[in-house]
Amino acid sequence: MTFMWMKLLLFFGFWNIDKKVVTLAKLLYFIGEIIFHVFAFSFWNKPTRQASEYGKGLISSNAVDGSVMNDNNSCSHTTYPTDTPNWLMVDLEAEYEITSIKVLNRQDKAGDRLRDFTVSVWQYDPGPHIKYNMVDTEYCICVHYPNTAERGTWTNLTCTKICMGRFVLFVNNLDYLSICELEIFGDIYNGCSTRYLSEMNIKKVVGKRSSSPNCTLLPYEVANVYECIHQCLQMNNCISFNYGPNLINTVNCQLVRCFSHPKQDFTVDSDWIWRYLSH
Ligand SMILES: *[C@@H]1O[C@H](CO)[C@@H](O)[C@H](O)[C@H]1NC(C)=O
Ligand SMILES: *[C@@H]1O[C@H](CO)[C@@H](O)[C@H](O)[C@H]1NC(C)=O
């Protein structure tokens, strides 16, 4: 199965930082969900966290408990943001290539608070890094939604870029964050990025490297060209990269995050190959 469907359910909250009380109704709901989603078992029990908790029971795991009730008590709910933006984080406990997300909004008028949000994917726990004006070199933006989500229904979004990582971070812009359900879709990451390669053409210019004077190259040491491709695809705004099979000062992969003029911004260098992404 190339596209594995995964639904993140938090079952009884055993693994969660938050405590969860399962009511009989919810339990019956869960049983229904189990029958419906048998093959999703392995994705249950995913830990979650949120910036703060608005009140008793309005815990982060409500966002991934498999319950699609959208009254405000079945949803996660933070307090008003202060020194950090409001966020909710899901730890997938393994690396995935995230392709899309769905978020279920609450139905009362406070549903209008779910707006101008960003879903990003991280390879490490974003915990201490969550702040205003985060550096986009630290994470991959799956999608930014600039509008107000419709009340009481799903907003289904395809990632503008496939993001590889373990932690999915949902950041709301300067308001309370309340999520009734968050579904995350993707493939388990198996170490190679064949999905990317089929979706993108990577064009190759042998014997040149991009060296635009106004563009800081991000240097990496990678095992092979695919890792360099992968780094570029992960990095926000990466549009091309230099790769050379030989390490030069521990660098054999340089990500370019600005337009390189095809004639001016290049150095002829037989040790390097410049590649750029095109759809
Ligand atoms: C939950 O929603 C109801 C109406 O839908 C509203 O009266 C109530 O104040 C809400 N509770 C919270 C905590 O927002
Ligand atoms: C969005 O996802 C929900 C939940 O899976 C589904 O019921 C709904 O039909 C989807 N909406 C659209 C417009 O695809």
Ligand SMILES: *[C@@H]1O[C@H](CO)[C@@H](O)[C@H](O)[C@H]1NC(C)=O
């Ligand atoms: C690079 O910066 C210089 C000086 O700031 C400027 O004159 C030049 O036009 C810039 N080149 C590009 C390609 O943006």
